[in-house]
Amino acid sequence: MRWAGPAALVVALLVPLVPAGGYQQYVVQVATFVLINAAVALAWDIQARTGQLSLAPAAFFGLGAYAYTMAALRGVPLPVAFLLGPLVAGAVSLGLGVVTLRLHGLYFAIATLAFAEVVKVIFKELPLDLTGGAVGLTAPPLLGGHQTGLYYLGLGVLLLVVAVSLAVRHSRLHYAFTAIRQGELTARVLGVRVVATKLLAFVLSAALTGLAGAYATSRLFFVIPEDTFGIGLSVTALATAIFGGVYTTAGPVLGAIILRSLEEGLRLVLREGYLAVYGVILMLVILYLPGGLVSLWNRRSRDAAGGD
Amino acid sequence: MLLAATNLSKHFGGVAAVRSLEFHLDPGEILAIIGPNGAGKTTVLNLLSGVFPADEGRMVLDGVDITRLPAEDRCHLGLGRAFQVVQPFPEMTVRDNLMVGALFGSRQRSLAEARRRTDEVLALTGLAGRAAMPARDLTLAWEKRVEMARAIATSPRVLLLDEVMAGLLPHEADEMLAVVRSVRETGVAVLFIEHVMRVVRDLADRVIVMDFGEKIAEGSYQDVTGHPRVIEAYLGTEETGGA
Numbered sequence: 001m002r003w004a005g006p007a008a009l010v011v012a013l014l015v016p017l018v019p020a021g022g023y024q025q026y027v028v029q030v031a032t033f034v035l036i037n038a039a040v041a042l043a044w045d046i047q048a049r050t051g052q053l054s055l056a057p058a059a060f061f062g063l064g065a066y067a068y069t070m071a072a073l074r075g076v077p078l079p080v081a082f083l084l085g086p087l088v089a090g091a092v093s094l095g096l097g098v099v100t101l102r103l104h105g106l107y108f109a110i111a112t113l114a115f116a117e118v119v120k121v122i123f124k125e126l127p128l129d130l131t132g133g134a135v136g137l138t139a140p141p142l143l144g145g146h147q148t149g150l151y152y153l154g155l156g157v158l159l160l161v162v163a164v165s166l167a168v169r170h171s172r173l174h175y176a177f178t179a180i181r182q183g184e185l186t187a188r189v190l191g192v193r194v195v196a197t198k199l200l201a202f203v204l205s206a207a208l209t210g211l212a213g214a215y216a217t218s219r220l221f222f223v224i225p226e227d228t229f230g231i232g233l234s235v236t237a238l239a240t241a242i243f244g245g246v247y248t249t250a251g252p253v254l255g256a257i258i259l260r261s262l263e264e265g266l267r268l269v270l271r272e273g274y275l276a277v278y279g280v281i282l283m284l285v286i287l288y289l290p291g292g293l294v295s296l297w298n299r300r301s302r303d304a305a306g307g308d
Numbered sequence: 309m310l311l312a313a314t315n316l317s318k319h320f321g322g323v324a325a326v327r328s329l330e331f332h333l334d335p336g337e338i339l340a341i342i343g344p345n346g347a348g349k350t351t352v353l354n355l356l357s358g359v360f361p362a363d364e365g366r367m368v369l370d371g372v373d374i375t376r377l378p379a380e381d382r383c384h385l386g387l388g389r390a391f392q393v394v395q396p397f398p399e400m401t402v403r404d405n406l407m408v409g410a411l412f413g414s415r416q417r418s419l420a421e422a423r424r425r426t427d428e429v430l431a432l433t434g435l436a437g438r439a440a441m442p443a444r445d446l447t448l449a450w451e452k453r454v455e456m457a458r459a460i461a462t463s464p465r466v467l468l469l470d471e472v473m474a475g476l477l478p479h480e481a482d483e484m485l486a487v488v489r490s491v492r493e494t495g496v497a498v499l500f501i502e503h504v505m506r507v508v509r510d511l512a513d514r515v516i517v518m519d520f521g522e523k524i525a526e527g528s529y530q531d532v533t534g535h536p537r538v539i540e541a542y543l544g545t546e547e548t549g550g551a
Contacts, residue, residue, distance in 0.1 A: 182398060182399060188379040188380045189357055
């Protein structure tokens with residue numbers, strides 16, 4: 001699959017340049033959403049490699065989005081406000097991680113879900129002039145709102161997440177993450193610093209999710225508690241990663257490309273009915289391809305190598 | 309003395325699993341702990357490796373008090389542990405299982421150093437031919453070997469082995485014996501639990517016998533197997549009807 005990554009990058013770079021007539025804007029817009037979904041799903045996956053099911057991506061996405069918006073509205077230079085997104089999300093995740101990462105399985109998942117809901121309520125109930133309450137805030141656009149420029153910025157954000165994912169995969173962390181996921185006690189007895197490692201994964205993932213949140217807001221131009229902190233965002237992140245293939249770099253990206261395109265295509269054809277078909281496709285893949293779409297490729301390359 | 313335990317005790321509810329146990333391990337020594345089922349042998353290894361805390365007593369490894377240290381710190385100080393119920397990382401290959409021990413064990417290694425260490429241990433334990441297999445595809449005998457190899461890969465000063473020969477065919481056990489001996493030749497001390505008496509006889513420099521959480525005998529294999537309390541523990545007395 002050596003050529004697949006570079007080929008995908010070339011295609012991504014060409015997207016805004018393909019003449020699509022009246023659909024040009026629409027294509028770039030959908031492609032931008034693919035970039036955001038892929039970044040959030042891959043950031044979720046990095047953390048999932050330690051075996052912890054987090055339902056908090058929406059919280060870190062929202063924190064990044066609000067950090068950018070609130071700072072930008074108070075006159076902070078936009079590039080600085082943009083970097084506040086990942087910083088705030090990362091700092092908050094450090095605090096949350098310290099108290100929750102000793103929990104396991106369902107308990108950790110529920111704790112992260114509760115945290116996301118609490119953050120949403122807080123942003124809704126804070127004074128209006130601070131967070132805009134339930135109505136939210138209008139966000140100043142980056143790059144003057146230039147659509148093509150923002151598309152390439154989004155591609156940069158995704159490439160950063162991909163770079164972090166690949167760096168983790170090819171470092172000592174890969175062994176620590178996988179060992180913790182497959183047997184936490186055994187990993188400890190073999191010398192893996194389990195809590196510190198899980199915390200690192202959690203903070204790394206949250207900061208990248210916050211970056212995606214700041215980026216999405218600079219592209220969407222608004223933040224609203226119900227959307228920006230919506231549970232749907234967390235569910236989409238994990239569904240995308242599982243659909244494409246968990247614990248891989250290619251899986252969540254591939255999942256985002258296919259799921260988001262599918263969603264848009266079905267919506268055009270079926271209108272409101274699209275969610276039913278979308279749901280069935282998602283279920284079929286999860287049922288019959290437990291390793292996600294990338295497992296199709298791995299199966300083929302293994303057969304080619306003589307199998308095992 | 310490389311490793312010493314004094315007054316070591318552990319209760320589970322009202323049951324005393326280990327009672328005021330005292331023992332030591334010398335550098336390069338192979339010490340066996342034997343005893344009937346439920347004697348508290350595995351609990352001793354769990355206390356030593358930090359799987360759960362001791363209620364009372366003290367454990368010292370080469371002058372460092374490890375009694376309250378978490379499991380990972382004990383590993384860094386040189387305690388390597390193989391579990392009785394094998395715990396391979398199922399979706400990792402045999403090689404990657406060993407890599408975890410090599411990377412994070414008693415020496416923090418870079419990826420390149422850990423690969424070299426892993427290759428050494430794969431060769432030493434006869435696992436080189438199965439290095440690329442996922443651990444879940446192995447038979448129990450090979451899983452036991454991975455379990456031990458992974459502990460060896462941490463470069464321990466003390467290797468704790470919990471019934472690594474149980475369930476093996478005689479020639480498989482002989483191969484494991486040879487591995488343990490060659491590890492000892494590199495200066496590693498070994499503390500092992502075993503039910504297979506032939507293994508205890510052939511391998512142990514010294515034997516501790518436990519029953520109901522207490523040490524009831526200590527000495528050479530010949531000494532302890534002739535000891536009246538040991539015979540009583542294994543065979544029962546006339547009065548209790550041999551239960």
